[in-house]
Amino acid sequence: MKLPRSYFNYISYLGTITALIAWFAIIFFIIQINFFALENVYFDLYAYIVTPAFLVIGLVLIPVGMYLKGRKIKKGLIISDDKLLIINLRDPKTRNGIFIFSIVTVFFIIFTIIGSYKGFHYTESVEFCGKLCHKVMDPEYTAYQHSPHAKVRCAECHVGEGADFYVKSKMSGMRQVYKYILGTYPRPIETPIAxxxxxxxxxxxxxWPQKFYTNKIRNEKYFLSDSANTEWDLIMKMRIGADHSSLGNTEGIxxxxxxxxxxxxxxxxxxxxxxxxxxxxxxxxxxxxxxxxxxxxxxxxxxxxxxxxxxxxxxxxxxx
Known part of the structure; x- marks a missing residue:
């Protein structure tokens, strides 16, 4: 199987090597994540975001190198009998090139869809928000783990439904990553979030506002600052809603x-x-x-x- 002569150049070589290394790296990370159940937040980052980016760069470099080499051939800077930009299906080299390009493109599209899906869910995960940026979000992540919302994903409140706020959150995230790398983010995180x-x-x-209870008993446990740290229970009856459901949200806190x-x-x-x-x-x-x-x-x-x-x-x- 012979490839077009325009393929044989250093840029296409670099693209091929980069794409192959990224490809095997993706397979390695996916195997580690799915078969060995390794819970490492950085494996997800490399598997679904970093290495796919290098795979795309490598695949882009291949046709770029072929294009530049083809221009040199056309200008006569490189002696060659090949005809530039002429697709001759009778030529085995052309058929081989189209076949390889088609196979690679199909696999690339399939894995791009899978990678995009995985990458989307990864960037919406608690691990991505709380662990990857651990230096920034450590206090918030610690408080979150001990809060009533510990079972609720960060993105459900900070992003919510719909593509519009998802895009806004990722655009804001790019600015936050920039500040994180330079170490210019505020310490502690400023509140309120604008x-x-x-x-x-x-x-x-x-x-749901329609489902608020009339009254709620809340028991808060404290310990006094005396030598025995005496336990002190504060029991409060909180009026959340109206006494009668027909009144709706006209009464209560x-x-x-x-x-x-x-x-x-x-x-x-x-x-x-x-x-x-x-x-x-x-x-x-x-x-x-x-x-x-x-x-x-x-x-x-x-x-x-x-x-x-x-x-x-x-x-x-x-x-x-």
Whole structure:
């Protein structure tokens, strides 16, 4: 089986070697992951992201080298009897080249689909978020493992459903990787997160406002700072919803997430100081504005228009 003469050049050689090494590396990592059940976050990274990238680079270098070699042949810089860009199926070299190219392309497409699928799920995994960037996310990952949401994947809240926020999260992730490599990321991670997806599109997928209980008993265990570290139980009865289901979300601590109610507010960068709040009843259109008792803290009308107006959601209370 003979290959076209244009293949024989250093660039195509480099591409072939790179693609072959990447190919065998992918097979090696996949075998380690699936047959030996090795739980190493970096194996997934190399198997589904790093080595496929080198495979693509290698496969691209092969035709690039052939194209450059073909141009030299056409210009007469290389003595050759080959006719450039003429496909002659009677020529065994041409048939062999097309056959090899077709087989490689089919396998490449198949493994690209599989790799893309695996890579997508890997970048959505808890291990990718919590372990790969362990230096950055170690405090958050530790807290997450001991939280009520320990069984919920990070991406379900930080990304959510749909391709639009998936793309936004990965674009933001590229910037975060850049800062991670240079070591310029903030320590600790700044809060609140400015570009977090609205809670109505994430939190309320599980915590339905229509399913809140009327009252809930909460038992918090503390230990006093005396010499015996005396145990102290704090039992609280929390009124979450209305006493009667017919009242909907008009009462209780979650009345503000009633679909007929909108709470809009203005705050500082840390959302600790809230000098201006607007309550809107969507059913009647009535609006009520509440401001800080200290008029010095209340922004002027011109400044108020330029400030960020945020619609109150779950994270304003449950991320303290």
């Amino acid at each position: 570009n977090l997806r609205p809670a109505r599109e994430t939190c309320e997928k599980c915590h 979650h009345w503000h997430i009633n679909p007929k109610v909108e709470i809009e507010y203005v705050a500082d960068n840390k959302r600790q100081s809230v000098p201006w709040v607007k309550y809107k009843d969507k059913s009647t259109g009535k609006e009520y504005i509440f401001t800080d008792n200290d008029t010095a803290n209340v922004p002027k009308p011109d400044s108020l228009k330029k400030m960020e107006h945020r619609i109150m959601d779950c994270m304003d209370c449950h991320n303290r």
